[in-house]
Amino acid sequence: MNQNMLTVSQLNRYVKSLLEENPLLQEVYVKGEVSNFVRHLKSGHCYFTLKDRDAAVKCVMFKGNAQFLRFTPEDGLSVLVRGSVSLYERDGSFQLYVTDMQPEGIGALALAYEQLKRRLAAEGLFDPGHKRPIPAFPARIGVVTSLSGAALKDIVNVLSRRYPIGTLVVADAVVQGREAAPSIVAGIREMNRQRACDVLIVGRGGGSLEDLWAFNEEAVVRAVYESAIPVISAVGHEVDFALCDFAADLRAPTPSAAAELASPSVEQLILQQTALKSALYRYTIDGLEARQSRFGLLLEEFSRVSPEKTLEQNRQELKNLVELAMESTGKKLDDMQRDLHKYAALLDSYSPLKVVARGYSITLKDGDILRDPGEASPGDIITTKLAGGELASQVLAKKGEIPS
Incomplete structure (x- = not known):
C-alpha cells in the first residue's frame, strides 16, 4: 500500500497531466449558460461558471484572450466556448480554460453592438440636445479616413463639383482592423487640437460588419461625441447604423452624401442669388411705388390741412362774415331809417309849429x-x-x- 501512496500535490499533478495529454480535451467546444461572471480589473482575467440543467464547470479566460472579446459576457447568457480542460493544482479544481467565446443564437458583434449602444445611450452620448448645426458655408472641410480609400475619392469628386472654393483638410487614418479605432480617434483629436476645419467628416466606404466595426468601438464613439468641431458620420452603409452615427451631429448614408451635406452647391447658390436679386428688385420697386402712392396721399392731405390753405379759408370766411355783417348792418340801418322817418313824420304831425x-x-x-x-x-x-x-x-x- 505504501508503494501506491501519493501526496496531494502529486495526485493533482498526475491528474492534470492526464487531462492535458488527452488530445480530445485540448480543444473542446462546450455550450452552457454563464453564471457568476467576474472580470478582475487589475489582472484582466475573467472567471465564471458554465452550467446547464444538470451540471456546472468552472471556467477561466485569461486577459490575453479576454481582451479580444467583442461583447461583455453576462450572467444568464447562453454561450459557446472553446478551450482546453485542466486541473488547478493548488486546490484540485477541475477547470475549463477558455480561449474563445461566442454568444449563442446571435453574433458576438451584434450582441456587443446592442450592449454598448444601451450603455452609451444611458450616458447621454446620443442625446439630440447635444447635436450642433452644420455650418452653411464652411471655409474648410475636414475628413478623417484612409488616403487610399474610395471614400476620399468620392468626397473629392463631390466637393470639386459642388464647392470648389472650399479647402479640404484630410487626416489619414486606418479604417479597418485592430489599429483602426485608435487611428480614427487620433485623427479626430488632432483635427480638434489644430482647429483645422469648420466641419468634420468621419467615415469610410462600405463593407461587412467586421470591416466597419471600428466605427462601433467605444473610443471612436466618445471621440465623435467630444469633438468641438461638428461631425458628419459617413460609414458607407445606407441601411445599418454604426454607433458613431448616433453620436455624430449629422449622419450621412455614404461619404458622397456626407460631402453634399457638408457643402453648399455653387450652382444652387448662383440660382438663389439670382432669385434673391429679383426678389430684392421687386421688393424695392413695390416699396417705392407704395411710398410714392403714400406720398401722393400725404400731399393731398397736406394740401387740405396746409397753413396757407387754412389761412386762405379763414380769410375767406372772415370776408364772408364781414360782408354778411355789413349787409345785415345796412339792412338794419335801412330799417331804423325808415322807422326814424316814420316817427319823425308822426312827431312832425304833432309839432306845435304844425298846429x-x-x-x-x-x-x-x-x-x-x-x-x-x-x-x-x-x-x-x-x-x-x-x-x-x-x-x-x-x-x-x-x-x-x-x-x-
Whole structure:
C-alpha cells in the first residue's frame, strides 16, 4: 500500500497531466449558460461558471484572450466556448480554460453592438440636445479616413463639383482592423487640437460588419461625441447604423452624401442669388411705388390741412362774415331809417309849429306854455306864437273879468 501512496500535490499533478495529454480535451467546444461572471480589473482575467440543467464547470479566460472579446459576457447568457480542460493544482479544481467565446443564437458583434449602444445611450452620448448645426458655408472641410480609400475619392469628386472654393483638410487614418479605432480617434483629436476645419467628416466606404466595426468601438464613439468641431458620420452603409452615427451631429448614408451635406452647391447658390436679386428688385420697386402712392396721399392731405390753405379759408370766411355783417348792418340801418322817418313824420304831425300853421297859436308866460287862464294874472306879460311870428301882450283881465 505504501508503494501506491501519493501526496496531494502529486495526485493533482498526475491528474492534470492526464487531462492535458488527452488530445480530445485540448480543444473542446462546450455550450452552457454563464453564471457568476467576474472580470478582475487589475489582472484582466475573467472567471465564471458554465452550467446547464444538470451540471456546472468552472471556467477561466485569461486577459490575453479576454481582451479580444467583442461583447461583455453576462450572467444568464447562453454561450459557446472553446478551450482546453485542466486541473488547478493548488486546490484540485477541475477547470475549463477558455480561449474563445461566442454568444449563442446571435453574433458576438451584434450582441456587443446592442450592449454598448444601451450603455452609451444611458450616458447621454446620443442625446439630440447635444447635436450642433452644420455650418452653411464652411471655409474648410475636414475628413478623417484612409488616403487610399474610395471614400476620399468620392468626397473629392463631390466637393470639386459642388464647392470648389472650399479647402479640404484630410487626416489619414486606418479604417479597418485592430489599429483602426485608435487611428480614427487620433485623427479626430488632432483635427480638434489644430482647429483645422469648420466641419468634420468621419467615415469610410462600405463593407461587412467586421470591416466597419471600428466605427462601433467605444473610443471612436466618445471621440465623435467630444469633438468641438461638428461631425458628419459617413460609414458607407445606407441601411445599418454604426454607433458613431448616433453620436455624430449629422449622419450621412455614404461619404458622397456626407460631402453634399457638408457643402453648399455653387450652382444652387448662383440660382438663389439670382432669385434673391429679383426678389430684392421687386421688393424695392413695390416699396417705392407704395411710398410714392403714400406720398401722393400725404400731399393731398397736406394740401387740405396746409397753413396757407387754412389761412386762405379763414380769410375767406372772415370776408364772408364781414360782408354778411355789413349787409345785415345796412339792412338794419335801412330799417331804423325808415322807422326814424316814420316817427319823425308822426312827431312832425304833432309839432306845435304844425298846429300853429293850421291857425292855432301858443301862449307862453315866462317861456312856459299857458294851459289854463288861472296861470296868468292881470298885468302879466305873455307871448303868443303865431304862424308868422310872436306877439307880446299884457293881461288886462281874465275871462269873466273883462270890464265893459
